[in-house]
Amino acid sequence: MRFSLLGPVAALTGSADLPVGTPQQRGLLALLLLRDAPVPIDDIVDALWGERPPASARSTVRTYASRLRQTLAGAGPDGPLLHRTAAGYRLDRRAATLDTVEFTGLLDRAAALRRSGDLPAAAAALRRALDLWSGPALGGAQGEFAATQRVRLDGLRRTAREQWCDLQLALGAHETAGAELAAAVSEEPLNGRLIELWMTALHRGGRTAEALDAFRTYRSALADELGIEPGAEIQALHQRVLRGDPAPAAVAPPSAPDELPADLPVFTGRAEETAWLGAVVSGPGPAVVGITGLGGSGKTTLAVHVAHRLRDRFPEGRLFVDLGTRTGSPASPFDVLGGLLRSVSPTSPLPASLAERSALWRTTSARRRLLLVLDDAADSAQVAPLLPSGAGCAVLVTAVRRLLDLPTARWRRLGALSAAEALHLLGAIAGHDRVAREPAAAARLVGACSHQPLSVRVAAARLLDRPGWTVERIMAQLDDDLRRPVVMHEDCKIVDAPIRRAEAGLRPSAARVFRIGALPATAERSVEDVMLMLRLSRPQARAALEDLVDAHLVEESAADLYRYPVLVQAYARRRAEQVEGPGDCRTALARLAAGHAPTTVTV
Structure with a gap:
């Protein structure tokens, strides 16, 4: 669990944001977190209301504490505990972070690193500190204590920002x-x-002209608001800029390779995954984090996006390698x-x-801060020799399947986008106005694309290529092309390619279950369905379906129940006709129907 005060006051567990109540209740939570010791109820009253508390202040504090205790109970038996002692209220954070x-x-840490002369590491520590912020400190909290702490923490943030820029x-x-200074100057x-x-x-x-203009604007603002002139140091800097002298002499940086592909101009969704990856990559090194998922789910795009967001933390190099498995x-x-x-x-x-x-x-990377993106890995044997050894290094790996022989790696499975994210992506490419004119058809279109980024991009490209067509017409054509193709269009081949690669990587028995299991019209398939259609034992059917989960071709929706994404099922049904033949397909469906038919009892 994680508590946040550097922005809105929040209590986070997993991806959930626990309700922490009214502004004054948030103020109580912030007080207990920052004091980290028993707080007498009179001190709480002063912190929340100052010199003029209401007559009901003490009972209100007890109500706030009770509500917070109930809220924190949702974190589980080992979660934070708010309790009352003789000395006052105390919040025991236990394993929760703040x-x-x-x-x-x-x-x-940044101060110590700067004193030791390790400027890149000091800058990286400050960047990590600044990235913890999501808005003004103690956002949403009310009370005199909250206001005082907000000023204190915001002052620390401004100082850290100045030091990082320096x-x-x-x-x-x-x-x-x-770029950072332009935003900072607009605030101060x-x-x-x-x-x-x-x-x-x-x-x-x-x-240089902009630098001189910045000085003129500053001098004018000082004269208008304070009636004073700029100080001697900035006046001397102004003279050096006028003469064209260095301002001041820079430390020659080491050569730092930056081989990352360009980030997408439109990056949609994946906020939770981006935050998780950033936290792991920024943790104690050398950090190794992996992203798995079906081809077309956006693994490479996400890895590159995260790498760009973290580039300042790895000042000695950002490297990208396409390992070429596809x-x-x-x-x-x-x-x-x-x-x-x-x-x-x-x-x-x-x-x-x-x-x-x-x-x-390993020797070369030992004392460097490097970020390495290893895209489209085949197996652990390909990746293990490439891992750097430095504590300041991090590695992002993308692969279709988890590489189990990398024991230090942490993995994240990448599924489809949410419906809202897929619609936003469609609009970002094809035009939000066009999508807004046919919201129902657009929702069906991204649903037919299984909310997968690659297929949504293909659909958006069709919309762009046919500006006179409605979204409904594109939807109907895509449906025909993917389910009953006469001639497979090139963009549909692009959508099919990752599914085809995943099918090729299956064991023959699992590949047959993949194809035959897709034949019924419904998307969900039970272990019993597969047993009936292919005459398999329960362990055989379950093992084959779990293979399909590992290959990202089906998703487990409940115990012994699996679901095909729309595009994957359409592909698998076509392949069943091609590989198994119409006769075997009819036989499998007949077995399923017979197995589920009601039993007639004769008296």
Whole structure:
């Protein structure tokens, strides 16, 4: 469980946001979390109402505490516990985390790293600290204590932001610093230190005129609002910018490869997955995190998106390798290591054996902060030699199936988008106005696409190619093409390709269950259905269906009950006709009908 105060006051368990009540009840929760000790009821009254509490204040506090206790009980028997002692109310967080504790710990770590001279690591710690924020501190909480703490924490955040920007400039990342500083200056236009940093970033980026304009705006604002002139340091910086001198001299950064593909201009959904991946990748290293799912579910897109979001935390390199499993010719670890070593250490000679290259890669990465994306992995044997050893490194792996021989890896299964996310993606590509004109047809269209990103993109491309067609007409044509194709269109072949690869990876017995099991019109299939249709034992039927779950071809919807996604079932039914033949298909359906027919009893 996680408590959050760096933004709206929240209590989070898994993906659920527990209801923490009214503004004053949130204020009580924040008080108990920040004090982390018994708080007398009189202190609580003062914190929530100040000098003029209502007559019912003490009973109201007891009501708030009771409600919070009931809410926190939803976290389970080992969750946080709010209890009353002789000294007052106390919240025992137990294993729950608190983002303010993490934030101040990261600030302390950044300060120590800066003193030791490890500027990249110090900048990364500050970035992690700043990324914990989701809005003004103690959002939604009411009371004098909350207001005081909000000022204190927001001050720490502003200081951390200044320090991070200062470090980015010291590391030569003036463009990265400039984007953050532009937002910071808009919030604090009279902060002279921020103006100095922003002028420096602009000047180094070749935007000298903008740097001079920033100084003029600042000087004018000071004169109008405070009646004073800028300080001596920023005046001296202004003169250096006018002369074209460096402002100030930058530390020459090491060469840092950045091989990530471009992030999508439109990235839809996956908020929970993005947050989880970011948290794991940002944790103690070397972190290895994997994404599995059917082809077309957006594994690569998500990995690249997360990598871009975290790029500032890995200042010494962001590397991307396509391991090529989908092509049928997976890349060899020997060749991949050669590319990685050339990217990070181009002057080093390459060893002649896989073991030596892997050892050199571990040595080379040991003291670096590197992010490595290994896309479309075949198996653990392909991935294991590529893993870096440095505590500041992280690896994102995408694969169709979980690689069980990577014991340190944490995995996330990627399913379909939600209906709302799929509709948003369709509108983002084909035009939100066009989708809004036919909302019901658009909802059926993305449903027919199983809410899978690849198929939704294909449908959106058809809409773009046929601007005069309605969404309903596109829906009807797609239905014909996928279920009863006369000639398979190229875009439907694209949608079918990942399902075809998944089918090819199945054991023959599971592949037959995949095809025959799809024949009935309904999407759900029970273990008993498969037993009847293919004359299998219960263990055989269940094992085959579990193979299909592992291959992301069906989803378990209940005990011994499995569901085909729309597109997957359409593909499997076509394949049943082609591979098993019409006769076997009719026989399987007849067995199912006979097995479920009511028994007639003769008296």
